[in-house]
Amino acid sequence: MAEETLGRYDALTQELSDPSIFDDQRRYAEVAKEHSRLRRGADLSRALLDAVEAERDARELVPQAEDAEEREFYAAEARAAEERIEELSEQIRTELIDRDPNDDKDVIIEIRAGAGGDEAALFAGELMEMYSRYADRLGFKHRTLSSSPAEVGGYKDVAIEISGDRAYSVFKHEGGTHRVQRVPKTESQGRIHTSTATVAVLPEAEDVEIEIAAGDLEIDVYRSSGPGGQSVNTTDSAVRITHKPTGLVVTCQNEKSQLQNKEQAMKILKSRLLEREMRERAEQEGALRQAQVGTGDRSAKVRTYNFPQGRITDHRVGVTSHNLEATLGGDLEEFTQALAAKERTDRLAAEAAGTPG
Numbered sequence: 001m002a003e004e005t006l007g008r009y010d011a012l013t014q015e016l017s018d019p020s021i022f023d024d025q026r027r028y029a030e031v032a033k034e035h036s037r038l039r040r041g042a043d044l045s046r047a048l049l050d051a052v053e054a055e056r057d058a059r060e061l062v063p064q065a066e067d068a069e070e071r072e073f074y075a076a077e078a079r080a081a082e083e084r085i086e087e088l089s090e091q092i093r094t095e096l097i098d099r100d101p102n103d104d105k106d107v108i109i110e111i112r113a114g115a116g117g118d119e120a121a122l123f124a125g126e127l128m129e130m131y132s133r134y135a136d137r138l139g140f141k142h143r144t145l146s147s148s149p150a151e152v153g154g155y156k157d158v159a160i161e162i163s164g165d166r167a168y169s170v171f172k173h174e175g176g177t178h179r180v181q182r183v184p185k186t187e188s189q190g191r192i193h194t195s196t197a198t199v200a201v202l203p204e205a206e207d208v209e210i211e212i213a214a215g216d217l218e219i220d221v222y223r224s225s226g227p228g229g230q231s232v233n234t235t236d237s238a239v240r241i242t243h244k245p246t247g248l249v250v251t252c253q254n255e256k257s258q259l260q261n262k263e264q265a266m267k268i269l270k271s272r273l274l275e276r277e278m279r280e281r282a283e284q285e286g287a288l289r290q291a292q293v294g295t296g297d298r299s300a301k302v303r304t305y306n307f308p309q310g311r312i313t314d315h316r317v318g319v320t321s322h323n324l325e326a327t328l329g330g331d332l333e334e335f336t337q338a339l340a341a342k343e344r345t346d347r348l349a350a351e352a353a354g355t356p357g
Contacts, residue, residue, distance in 0.1 A: 002045035002092065009035065009042035029206060036104055041095045048088040055081035094344055102203035102278070103169035108145065108271045109201055110159045114177060116195025118152040123180045123305075124197040125154030126328055131171070132160065133330025140164030145264045146252040159268055161204065168203045173316075173339035175201040176302030183308070192308060196301070203278075205270035210277075212270070218242040219262070224253035241265045248272055303335070317342050 012035040015021060021028050058078035065071035111127050113120035135142040140162050147158040162171060179196050187193065224238040238253035239261040250272070252265040303314045305324065312327050313320045317338045321327060327335075 002048045005038060005041050005045045005092070006049075009038045009045075012038065033101070033104070037101065041092060044088055044092045044095060048085060048092060051081050051084040051088060055085060094348070100169065100172070102172075104166055105168040105203040105206075106161065106163040107168040107171050107201060108159055108161050108204055108268060109171060109174065109199060110157065110268075111155065112157040112198045112200075113150065113155065114196035114198050116180075116193065118150065118154075119180070119182075119184050119193055119195040120197055121150035121152060121154035121156055123154065123178070123195055124156075124158065125150075126180075127178060127197055127199065128155065128158050128160060130328050130330060130332070131162070131174070134332045135162045135164065135167075135330075137330050138164060138170065140167055144254055145268055146250070146254055161267070168201070169340070170336055172201050172203075173336065173343070174199050178303050178305065179301040180305045181307065182305075200275075202268075202271040202275045204267070205274035210270040210273050212243070212266075212273070216244050218244055221258055237261060239265050241269055243269060243273070246273070246276065248276075314338070 012031055015031050016028075016035060021031065055078050058074050058081060061074040062071055062078065065074055109131055111124045113124045116123070132142050141164065142160055142162045145159040145161050148156040150156050164170075177196050177198050179194060181192055181194050183190055184193050218241070220240040220242075221236040222238050222240065223236055237256055237258045238251065239258060240249065240251045241262070242249050248269060250265045250269045252261040252268070255261045255264065302316055303312065305312050305328075307324065309322075310324045311320060311322050312324055312335075314335050317335075319335060319338045321334055323331065
């Protein structure tokens, strides 16, 4: 595997060094993407081949040793190299097995208030802040692409873009229905209410991946509005784009410029179309999965945030934290790392069983 990986990586490096590749932007994007994806595997492969050579050299020197002390020294060197070989082999296996080709992409996170009225909107706003703060902790950039603020605070829906090294791989497991349990400020009897917000995580589509014919789009412009429907702009700067073949609709009104709103709406639309294409491809390959968001009903949940007990539970990996405030403040590593580990385990099990991961 190491030799094959290095050979492929070197071939891609050579292809990228040929100036003529820029004449075909689609091919350039494909090669650059695969080259980037294989870089860590190639580095590990080089280290593995070096360790194999070191182990072989040490074994050959053992019988040539002049005394027991020297013989034990070379034997110890051989054992250390052998352990290094096992360690690197496992790392390479994990790195290269059917890795999600979207892991290296930037990400768009869409959050929508679900069941629970005003509380759901407030919770959607808290989730948006949680992801933004986690992005800050990781040194990632983030910005709001579109939003519909609620009158009480929070959002009816909001979309944020997060850019950084392997951003999609970090956030991709956040998709699903998040459930909050707490006493709302408006609750006079002190009863605990359950509300939800749905999260969809989209790998950001590159222009060469999704091509959209101009005739497939219906673009409307209108005046942007704030909570309660009041106008917050005196010009028709808000943009609504409808993709007629699929019926997907995207609206953006965050920017003052109609052009900027259109660009951001197109970015979201392309990412939704890419996610739709990925889902259809997975279904055709027999890896049918439920949509990330589901119905938004209270019973369909991936994670529960229980305020009275200060507890967060991720139901997919059985991880519970009693540090609710820190998690909402952006300390998400415990959950994202457990979910990434589960993905690796599932992929390794699928590979061992000879089925797609």
